[in-house]
Amino acid sequence: MRAALVLPVIAEMDSSRRRFLEQAAFGLSAASLGSGLVTEILAGQEGTRRAAPPISIASANGLAAVAKAVEVMKRGGDTLDAVIEGVNIVELDPKDNSVGYGGLPNERGEVELDASVMHGPTRRAGAVAALRGVRTPSKVARVVMERTDHILLVGQGARDFATAHGFENVDLLTPESRLAWIRWKETLSDRDDWGPSPHTPAPASPAGQRRLEEERKRESDILAEQIAGGDEERLRELIAWADEVARRPPTGTINCLALDSAGDISGVTTTSGLAWKLPGRVGDSPLIGCGLYVDNDVGAAGSTGRGEEVIYINGARTVVEYMKRGMSPEQACLEALKLIAARYGNDLEKLRDIDVNFYALNKRGEYAGAALWSHTVNSRGQKRRRQFAFADSSGARLIDSAYLFERR
Ligand code: ASP
Numbered sequence: 001m002r003a004a005l006v007l008p009v010i011a012e013m014d015s016s017r018r019r020f021l022e023q024a025a026f027g028l029s030a031a032s033l034g035s036g037l038v039t040e041i042l043a044g045q046e047g048t049r050r051a052a053p054p055i056s057i058a059s060a061n062g063l064a065a066v067a068k069a070v071e072v073m074k075r076g077g078d079t080l081d082a083v084i085e086g087v088n089i090v091e092l093d094p095k096d097n098s099v100g101y102g103g104l105p106n107e108r109g110e111v112e113l114d115a116s117v118m119h120g121p122t123r124r125a126g127a128v129a130a131l132r133g134v135r136t137p138s139k140v141a142r143v144v145m146e147r148t149d150h151i152l153l154v155g156q157g158a159r160d161f162a163t164a165h166g167f168e169n170v171d172l173l174t175p176e177s178r179l180a181w182i183r184w185k186e187t188l189s190d191r192d193d194w195g196p197s198p199h200t201p202a203p204a205s206p207a208g209q210r211r212l213e214e215e216r217k218r219e220s221d222i223l224a225e226q227i228a229g230g231d232e233e234r235l236r237e238l239i240a241w242a243d244e245v246a247r248r249p250p251t252g253t254i255n256c257l258a259l260d261s262a263g264d265i266s267g268v269t270t271t272s273g274l275a276w277k278l279p280g281r282v283g284d285s286p287l288i289g290c291g292l293y294v295d296n297d298v299g300a301a302g303s304t305g306r307g308e309e310v311i312y313i314n315g316a317r318t319v320v321e322y323m324k325r326g327m328s329p330e331q332a333c334l335e336a337l338k339l340i341a342a343r344y345g346n347d348l349e350k351l352r353d354i355d356v357n358f359y360a361l362n363k364r365g366e367y368a369g370a371a372l373w374s375h376t377v378n379s380r381g382q383k384r385r386r387q388f389a390f391a392d393s394s395g396a397r398l399i400d401s402a403y404l405f406e407r408r
Contacts, residue, residue: 048328049399050366051392053263056086057359057367058256058389059304060398061096064089066391069258074393079266080119083256084138087270090254091136094174097245098252101135102174103272104245106279109181111172113137114286115270116152117145120296125151127286130279131158133169138270140167141286152286172272175227179238182223184246184276248378249275251355253285255292255302263363267292267300274307283307289317298324299362301333305355305372313339319360329360330402333370337404340372348405357401359388369401377407 054073056066065086072082091100098104105111115137116127126145129152131137140162144153153161163169173181186195196215203209224242228235253271269291273283284307285291291307293316294300301319303310310316315336322332336358344350354372361367369388376384386401 048330048366049368049390050364051390053259053261053365053392054082055361055365055367055390055392056083056256056258057361057369057391058086059252059254059357059359059369060387060389061090061098061252062086062254062256062389063391063396063398065254065256066389067396069256070391070393070396073258073260078119079121079258079260079264080117080142080268082258082260083266083268084117084142086256086258087138087254087268088136091138091270094176096252096254097177097180097275098250098272099254099270100137100272101170101172102177103172103252104177104249104275105173105181105272106277106281108279109173109178109185110279111177111272112277112279112281113172113271114273114283114291115141115268116286116288116292117141117268118266118288118292118294118300119145120265120294120300123296125288125292125294127152127288128158128162129154129282129286131155131162133159133172134162134167135170135172138268140165141268141270151288154282155280175223176238176242179223179227180242180245180249181276183239183242184249187243187246244378244380245275251305253291253304255285255304255359257294257300257302257359257361259300259361259363259365263296265294265296265300265361265363267294267302269302269304271304284310284315287311289314291316293317293320295320295324297363299329299360301329301358301360303359304357309340309343309354309356312343315356315358319358323360323362328368329362329366330368330370333358333360333368334402334404337370337372341404351405357386357388369399371401371403373405373407374403375407383407 054070056069058066069082069086072085090096094102103111112130114129118125124145126141128140143165255269257267259265269285271285290311292302301316303315318336319332322335357371359369371386387398388401390399
């Protein structure tokens with residue numbers, strides 16, 4: 001029997017209201033199962049979360065964003081202005097390495113940003129991809145929507161458009177994100193010339209020997225030392241962080257959706273995309289119907305995680321379509337995740353390193369987040385539960401996402 005079949009993976013979910021059944025009997029042969037496991041949602045509508053608008057949901061890095069979005073809607077602001085003001089906080093946050101300023105760069109060390117916006121009430125969208133030098137690409141996406149007859153501008157065209165509309169061209173790398181990129185570059189291969197030379201001559205004097213030993217011990221570069229400013233502890237932490245990021249670049253992105261009390265809906269997705277990507281690579285975030293979709297008559301959905309998977313199944317549009325046919329936001333997200341799993345024959349070995357999350361809300365104020373895997377795991381084996389951010393008039397909080405597979 002294949003390893004994928006014996007792994008006890010299908011979620012017996014922590015909430016009794018969100019139970020799954022492992023439908024595939026372990027006794028069945030791999031051939032009779034196709035190449036993996038099949039799950040069936042049993043919960044029907046009973047697990048549905050619902051709140052009175054104005055409400056906003058986002059990926060887990062969007063706690064401040066959803067709070068801001070609700071605040072804007074409470075003041076009578078438009079749903080699109082609400083979500084854009086929300087995600088601007090994250091785009092401008094140098095500590096979020098997956099979005100806007102401080103986002104991790106492509107393989108050449110250049111930050112290329114993707115963003116899309118969709119305004120339910122006017123049924124319009126705008127987007128930019130592989131855009132350089134703008135900290136808040138979601139604002140450029142909105143200008144594409146409002147001031148052109150196009151939907152998506154990319155690369156140099158997007159840059160020129162942003163410049164024409166007064167967006168400055170700024171450096172998006174922080175010292176930390178540059179350091180992580182350099183560590184990645186240096187550790188990528190021992191056959192290129194990046195990193196300390198393996199050809200070290202015999203030291204000519206004791207001073208030379210000491211110097212070499214010190215260099216090896218320090219294991220850092222000028223940049224790290226500048227950031228740490230003489231604080232040895234900070235220097236060690238910084239190097240450890242940069243190496244972790246280089247080895248296992250975090251996925252990120254923020255998707256933020258909002259529903260106001262008039263029943264209007266908008267959404268935005270903004271990201272620096274996959275770290276160390278090929279220059280020009282475009283993910284799901286700026287593609288309408290993939291990383292974001294809004295139908296003001298039904299609801300909205302968005303995604304984070306490995307964009308290629310979401311593009312293959314037209315993720316956000318699929319989730320909204322499922323909701324249109326009567327599924328709750330949670331069911332719709334899980335059904336879309338199943339399409340991704342099915343592309344790999346539900347083979348959990350193949351799916352192990354794939355990370356995809358959907359977020360959805362409908363016109364009735366029902367909402368959900370759902371992930372392919374219950375937890376993320378870093379290279380030290382530390383697990384973190386997948387969550388999403390939610391806010392209504394009573395405040396903002398993180399909520400555990402539903403999931404398809406339990407990570408043990
Ligand atoms: N979905 C984003 C992309 O593929 C990345 C992410 O969410 O981490 O570009």
